[in-house]
Amino acid sequence: MKLRNLAVAALSALVLALPADMADASKVKGEVTNFDFSFQGLTGTYDRNQLQRGLQVFHEVCASCHGLEYVAFRTLSDRNGPELPEDQMRAFADMYEVWDEELRDWRPATGPDHFPESQFEGAPDLSLMTKARAGFSGPYGLGINQLMKGIGGPEYIASFLLGYTGEEDFQAGSMFYYNRAYGDWVSMAPVLFDDMVFYEDGTEATEEQMALDVAAFLTWTAEPKLVERKHAGFVGVIFLSVLAALLYLTNKQLWAPVKKAAKKD
Structure with missing residues (x-):
């Protein structure tokens, strides 16, 4: 009985010691949708085709502003990842240029090289976004939600990309756009529109499909050994x-x- 009372007291002290926003993971400023991803749950795995589609969306839409400086091109061929054949991986890397300290010049990227870093100030590196952003289940609490659903980062990424309401506001010489997932105005304009990319596997490139695909790919960049x-x-x-x-x-x-x-x- 004493042991039980001691455990209850310790748990209560831990909860009281947490800040209010940490103790209640449901207090999310924006509206994050609970999407289903194949890699969630105890036995979930990455969908190779979805990761390849997400890589395509990143390359054609996101890479112009955002980077993946912690991801090496060679990992695109790894098992339980996009699993690109070696020749396709090398051809994909060749489309990027990296700075070579020995040559003191730019050269085409190879497998061991990493994706370029973000090209614009204020544009975050996307390989960390799904780890840094907590969605509906949050990184706090007792861990049950995280075990079954994940930390919510993929849901936040997808919800953010789909969260533009169409409202615009011109402030201090810059245009801002309201985003439901963020719960406020953001400077990044909407980037996804139906059929803006062509999926070779026949999947229809709807706005939601592209958002889910790139969110899954970014999750893999943050959790390649999940x-x-x-x-x-x-x-x-x-x-x-x-x-x-x-x-x-x-x-x-x-x-x-x-x-x-x-x-x-």
């Missing part, structure tokens, strides 16, 4: 369960003679 970690965790749980069962049976067998002798006495 599937491997889930697999390792699943194996670890099975191993610990078997070990616990063996320890229980061993304990029963070791103490059985003692208990039997105690009953006779």
